[in-house]
Amino acid sequence: ATSPREGSATTQPAPVGRRTHPASRRRPPERPGRPSRRRPPPHTFLCRRVVVLTAASSATDAPCEVSETGMSSEEDLADERAIVDVETWLTEARPTAAPLAVVLLFQVNCPGCFLHALPALVAVRERFEAAVLSVAAVATAFEDTEFNTLDNARALVRDGTLVGETRRVFYQKFGKETLSRGDLDLGAIPVAWDRLTSTTAMAPADREALLDKQASKLLRALKQHAASGELALSDDQARAALRDSLRRRAHFAATFDGNAVLGTPSWLVYDPRTMRLVDKFFGETTPDELEALVRRSLPPGSRDHHPGSAAE
Numbered sequence: 190a191t192s193p194r195e196g197s198a199t200t201q202p203a204p205v206g207r208r209t210h211p212a213s214r215r216r217p218p219e220r221p222g223r224p225s226r227r228r229p230p231p232h233t234f235l236c237r238r239v240v241v242l243t244a245a246s247s248a249t250d251a252p253c254e255v256s257e258t259g260m261s262s263e264e265d266l267a268d269e270r271a272i273v274d275v276e277t278w279l280t281e282a283r284p285t286a287a288p289l290a291v292v293l294l295f296q297v298n299c300p301g302c303f304l305h306a307l308p309a310l311v312a313v314r315e316r317f318e319a320a321v322l323s324v325a326a327v328a329t330a331f332e333d334t335e336f337n338t339l340d341n342a343r344a345l346v347r348d349g350t351l352v353g354e355t356r357r358v359f360y361q362k363f364g365k366e367t368l369s370r371g372d373l374d375l376g377a378i379p380v381a382w383d384r385l386t387s388t389t390a391m392a393p394a395d396r397e398a399l400l401d402k403q404a405s406k407l408l409r410a411l412k413q414h415a416a417s418g419e420l421a422l423s424d425d426q427a428r429a430a431l432r433d434s435l436r437r438r439a440h441f442a443a444t445f446d447g448n449a450v451l452g453t454p455s456w457l458v459y460d461p462r463t464m465r466l467v468d469k470f471f472g473e474t475t476p477d478e479l480e481a482l483v484r485r486s487l488p489p490g491s492r493d494h495h496p497g498s499a500a501e
Contacts, residue, residue, distance in 0.1 A: 269466045275383055284323040287323040297341045329382075456474065
């Protein structure tokens with residue numbers, strides 16, 4: 190099932206299980222002091238949404254609408270800290286010591302992650318010295334657990350193996366079912382696997398407490414993402430729907446869930462010394478937009494460094 194198209198007369202929220210949130214059809218006003226990130230809806234760009242989702246339902250890809258909602262405001266991220274907790278690194282490359290870090294959260298069964306997000310991360314990594322900018326990609330899983338696995342993430346990094354919807358889309362667009370180094374050199378960036386913890390083995394009280402906490406975090410993220418911070422659902426309705434979605438999942442992903450992001454691809458921009466979040470957003474960005482964001486976010490003394498190839 191898919192949500193109503195933008196411009197439809199209906200404004201009713203999508204039922205639980207659809208990959209859109211009630212505010213996804215609203216266009217917010219521009220935020221003062223931030224350049225517009227709007228452009229025509231990228232209909233070929235397939236995101237994976239977490240809200241509101243039942244783990245038992247088949248994943249529905251949708252055009253990514255982050256360019257209509259923009260990035261988080263400084264007020265949204267006041268005192269918020271990035272959480273980057275991974276189980277293992279899949280490449281020899283590691284994050285560097287730098288005043289700013291960019292982490293991309295992706296799933297191997299997420300076509301948009303491969304068509305736009307990962308290429309943007311690789312491109313921006315080449316535009317800054319390693320001492321200025323640290324980058325990393327964290328493969329995670331909140332759905333499609335038959336595809337989004339550690340083994341499949343390892344195979345992706347090792348020999349470019351694609352799976353699921355990503356494989357189907359690449360075959361349709363490019364006539365290929367694997368990813369070559371010429372297409373996207375994942376060995377050039379640090380790639381890790383998120384730390385997953387089973388929730389089914391938790392004591393019932395602990396699991397309910399975790400669900401309550403995560404539902405509240407996601408509700409806050411949804412309000413930040415929605416136009417004017419408003420949702421079509423009441424807080425109680427939204428929180429109950431989120432709890433139902435979360436309850437159907439068998440695990441908690443430390444980096445993905447810890448940062449309460451809304452799907453993949455999602456981006457964390459932060460100061461690695463304090464872990465203070467500078468920006469957090471869900472969806473598409475271009476290399477030029479990401480570079481501009483990095484330049485705005487760097488400490489003043491670091492902005493004078495000229496772009497160059499990052500050290501290995």
